[in-house]
Amino acid sequence: MGREAGGKEGIGTGRKSCRVAIVGNPNCGKTTLFNELTGARQKVGNWPGVTIEKKTGFLAVNNRIKAEIIDLPGIYSLSAYSLDERIARDYLLKEKPDAIINIVDASNLERNLFLTTQLLELEIPMIISLNLVDAAEKKNLKIDVDILSSHLHIPVVPTVALKGQGIDKITEMIGNVLLGEWHKKMARVRFGADGEKHISEAEELLHEAAERMNLPLRWLAVKLFEGDKEYELLLENKELLDRINEYRGKAEKMVGEDTETIIADYRYGFVCGLVKEAVTVTADIRITLSEKIDAVIASRILGIPFFALVIFLMFKISIDFSQPGIEYIDSRFALLLNWINDQLFTIGAPGWISYIVVNGVIGGTGTVITFVVPIALVFLCLSFLEDIGYLSRGAFVMDRLMHWMGLPGKAFIPLILGFGCNVPGILATRVMENEKDRLITILINPFISCGARLPVYIMIAGAVFARNVGTVVFSLYAAGILMAITVGLIFRRTILKGPSTPFVMELPPYRLPTLKGILLHTWENVWSFVKRAGTLIVAIILLLVVLGYLPVGVTPNSKDSILGKVGLAVSPVFKPQGFANWKASVALFTGLFAKEAVVGTMGALYGVESINPDSSGGRGRIKSSTLRAKIARDFTPLSAYSFLLFILLYSPCVATMGAISKEAGLKWAVFSVLFNTAAAYIISMGVFQIGTLIKTLF
Amino acid sequence: MDHLSPGERGKVVRINATGDLRQRLLAMGLLPGVEIELVRIAPLGDPLDFKLRNFHLSMRKNEARNIIVERFNHHGQRGRRKRRHWHW
Numbered sequence: 001m002g003r004e005a006g007g008k009e010g011i012g013t014g015r016k017s018c019r020v021a022i023v024g025n026p027n028c029g030k031t032t033l034f035n036e037l038t039g040a041r042q043k044v045g046n047w048p049g050v051t052i053e054k055k056t057g058f059l060a061v062n063n064r065i066k067a068e069i070i071d072l073p074g075i076y077s078l079s080a081y082s083l084d085e086r087i088a089r090d091y092l093l094k095e096k097p098d099a100i101i102n103i104v105d106a107s108n109l110e111r112n113l114f115l116t117t118q119l120l121e122l123e124i125p126m127i128i129s130l131n132l133v134d135a136a137e138k139k140n141l142k143i144d145v146d147i148l149s150s151h152l153h154i155p156v157v158p159t160v161a162l163k164g165q166g167i168d169k170i171t172e173m174i175g176n177v178l179l180g181e182w183h184k185k186m187a188r189v190r191f192g193a194d195g196e197k198h199i200s201e202a203e204e205l206l207h208e209a210a211e212r213m214n215l216p217l218r219w220l221a222v223k224l225f226e227g228d229k230e231y232e233l234l235l236e237n238k239e240l241l242d243r244i245n246e247y248r249g250k251a252e253k254m255v256g257e258d259t260e261t262i263i264a265d266y267r268y269g270f271v272c273g274l275v276k277e278a279v280t281v282t283a284d285i286r287i288t289l290s291e292k293i294d295a296v297i298a299s300r301i302l303g304i305p306f307f308a309l310v311i312f313l314m315f316k317i318s319i320d321f322s323q324p325g326i327e328y329i330d331s332r333f334a335l336l337l338n339w340i341n342d343q344l345f346t347i348g349a350p351g352w353i354s355y356i357v358v359n360g361v362i363g364g365t366g367t368v369i370t371f372v373v374p375i376a377l378v379f380l381c382l383s384f385l386e387d388i389g390y391l392s393r394g395a396f397v398m399d400r401l402m403h404w405m406g407l408p409g410k411a412f413i414p415l416i417l418g419f420g421c422n423v424p425g426i427l428a429t430r431v432m433e434n435e436k437d438r439l440i441t442i443l444i445n446p447f448i449s450c451g452a453r454l455p456v457y458i459m460i461a462g463a464v465f466a467r468n469v470g471t472v473v474f475s476l477y478a479a480g481i482l483m484a485i486t487v488g489l490i491f492r493r494t495i496l497k498g499p500s501t502p503f504v505m506e507l508p509p510y511r512l513p514t515l516k517g518i519l520l521h522t523w524e525n526v527w528s529f530v531k532r533a534g535t536l537i538v539a540i541i542l543l544l545v546v547l548g549y550l551p552v553g554v555t556p557n558s559k560d561s562i563l564g565k566v567g568l569a570v571s572p573v574f575k576p577q578g579f580a581n582w583k584a585s586v587a588l589f590t591g592l593f594a595k596e597a598v599v600g601t602m603g604a605l606y607g608v609e610s611i612n613p614d615s616s617g618g619r620g621r622i623k624s625s626t627l628r629a630k631i632a633r634d635f636t637p638l639s640a641y642s643f644l645l646f647i648l649l650y651s652p653c654v655a656t657m658g659a660i661s662k663e664a665g666l667k668w669a670v671f672s673v674l675f676n677t678a679a680a681y682i683i684s685m686g687v688f689q690i691g692t693l694i695k696t697l698f
Numbered sequence: 699m700d701h702l703s704p705g706e707r708g709k710v711v712r713i714n715a716t717g718d719l720r721q722r723l724l725a726m727g728l729l730p731g732v733e734i735e736l737v738r739i740a741p742l743g744d745p746l747d748f749k750l751r752n753f754h755l756s757m758r759k760n761e762a763r764n765i766i767v768e769r770f771n772h773h774g775q776r777g778r779r780k781r782r783h784w785h786w
């Protein structure tokens with residue numbers, strides 16, 4: 001890196017700063033190249049207003065130029081239909097980077113170069129990184145780089161981003177291009193004699209408009225000729241538009257095909273011609289390795305079992321393997337808590353300060369950190385599956401089932417993960433492209449019965465239902481799934497109506513991922529969870545702790561605390577559900593910390609000895625026989641079932657709220673709290689009332 | 699296109715899809731004249747896995763229905779892709 005580029009114009013001493021965008025098809029190695037170019041100096045954020053990742057980083061091109069590198073979303077074309085495409089197109093045409101690195105997948109040249117033909121019209125200096133040449137070699141394809149370069153009139157650098165090959169050359173070429181050394185005209189696709197005539201006529205008319213809209217003239221002419229909706233709206237002079245549409249109409253009538261298709265056909269024609277010249281097939285392989293693998297693991301018979309196995313392993317790794325980690329962190333935190341408690345005591349801090357600091361601030365932080373382990377493991381698995389190419393196979397296999405719910409196949413994984421914990425389930429929706437689908441998948445996730453709810457079911461069902469505990473617990477799981485499906489269908493038809501997105505997805509060849517890439521991606525996701533969801537979680541926990549502590553002097557979380565009083569005041573509200581006792585109400589409050597806190601709270605409130613004082617931790621050991629008897633006194637089987645249903649369905653816990661807020665916005669987190677609680681209220685009431693009615697009738 | 703059976707090949711004749719889907723298909727190079735093969739059907743009967751221009755594309759029957767193909771008579775017959783010249 002930092003080789004001297006033979007630039008001509010003197011640019012003073014200070015480094016010039018430039019912006020360079022990486023553009024290419026999905027899965028062609030953009031992020032890998034980006035990581036190679038920028039090293040550790042990168043920033044991950046979102047594109048304004050959307051959850052699509054925006055990555056930027058810096059590269060010292062040479063001693064004159066420092067470039068900001070932008071990793072754009074993967075796209076197949078520069079139309080303005082999908083969100084990804086709009087982001088990329090807006091960035092390229094409105095923000096106008098100083099140069100483009102177009103990554104092209106050498107093992108799939110034809111389709112990748114289609115985008116290139118569009119980029120060539122943007123009048124932005126460009127180089128091509130002909131990536132994955134190793135994969136092309138495996139397919140027995142030999143590509144003549146010089147032919148590509150001379151036909152496209154731009155530099156073409158063969159690279160293997162995965163192994164860092166060709167990166168120096170890319171850096172050098174960017175340097176040259178940025179210093180203005182490349183002033184040859186780039187190639188352009190010609191749309192046949194007749195087409196060119198129409199387009200140049202349109203260009204004549206559009207000179208002014210193009211200048212005003214700050215767009216390349218030919219690009220605008222071609223796009224309007226194709227009937228691009230965005231530019232049609234932007235074009236102020238509607239007479240002009242009519243003229244252009246007239247040409248379009250004429251052309252379409254003559255050919256019997258719409259202009260979009262004709263233009264695309266010319267582009268592909270150009271590309272096919274180029275590929276034919278530049279690529280030699282050294283030996284014809286009929287079936288690639290990826291296809292052989294797919295013939296087994298995506299087949300009619302083995303497709304689903306294999307998918308189930310993958311999910312099972314992921315579950316196992318993220319939930320089971322995280323237990324030791326969580327316990328370790330928990331124990332370390334307990335030590336820290338005690339230590340801080342002692343310190344506060346020795347410096348003579350008032351009791352209330354210690355209580356709030358220890359339980360609220362530190363305890364809250366502890367809750368966030370215990371979530372880090374399963375989240376990290378889930379993302380490790382997801383990044384691996386995505387990079388290796390299995391995620392799209394999973395979507396392929398499960399799509400039918402999900403389609404029935406109005407969701408794409410990719411929604412399956414987040415929902416399944418929800419059984420472990422809703423937080424990673426919600427974060428895993430990142431693999432979904434469509435915003436509405438994603439939002440539905442996020443909102444129904446809390447209904448999936450997470451692992452933290454199981455101890456609650458076992459405690460209460462165990463106390464009240466002598467023999468049928470298993471059946472009761474199973475029915476709760478089933479009720480959760482049923483609810484998720486029903487609510488999903490309702491949302492799809494009401495607040496999140498939208499054309500069910502057409503399912504057209506590439507099945508990329510399997511590829512070996514890099515450890516570095518996977519770790520980097522995992523780290524980014526974990527960090528952003530801690531940063532964004534973490535603050536909200538700590539804030540809510542702090543509030544609940546304070547409410548449980550005040551007024552000064554009462555036993556925390558007792559009947560006399562604000563929390564207890566609220567519980568007492570609120571409990572009549574649950575009369576229709578049959579559990580109008582204040583202890584249940586307080587347990588529901590603390591259940592907002594984490595659903596398993598219901599166990600700790602019930603334990604504490606039902607006055608069992610040997611429970612650690614902070615009810616929020618909820619991991620105290622409970623002498624269960626006496627506790628069971630006491631709980632059984634307060635509930636009938638019917639009211640207990642209604643209580644359990646309520647716990648299953650009501651507001652997601654703070655960590656889940658944090659996750660929803662992070663992924664969908666605070667508005668949707670609030671919506672989820674209100675909607676789910678209302679749903680829980682109505683459903684438990686229905687169950688209790690109908691149950692009571694049946695009992696009185698028989 | 700949803701009438702092909704696994705392993706069968708054909709040539710795209712017409713694309714009836716509109717809007718978003720049409721754009722997407724065109725960008726993928728699914729144009730009239732291109733050769734396409736149905737590779738397999740997903741375990742639950744939908745979606746389908748097609749191969750064209752040397753890559754794999756999966757889509758639901760619903761979407762595939764909008765793409766009219768002309769089946770090749772014999773398995774494996776290779777149709778030469780002709781460069782088309784439009785006269786407009």
Ligand SMILES: Nc1nc2c(ncn2[C@@H]2O[C@H](COP(=O)(O)OP(=O)(O)OP(=O)(O)O)[C@@H](O)[C@H]2O)c(=O)[nH]1
Nearest residue numbers: 026027028029030031032074132160161162387513
């Ligand atoms: N064999 C080989 N694999 C590569 C090369 N470059 C990237 N890969 C692998 O290809 C896969 C996709 O790479 P990414 O960098 O995530 O691709 P991307 O273009 O950022 O993908 P999207 O962000 O999904 O559009 C990963 O598994 C990489 O390890 C290469 O030159 N050779």
Ligand SMILES: [Mg+2]
Nearest residue numbers: 030031032071
């Ligand atoms: Mg990427």
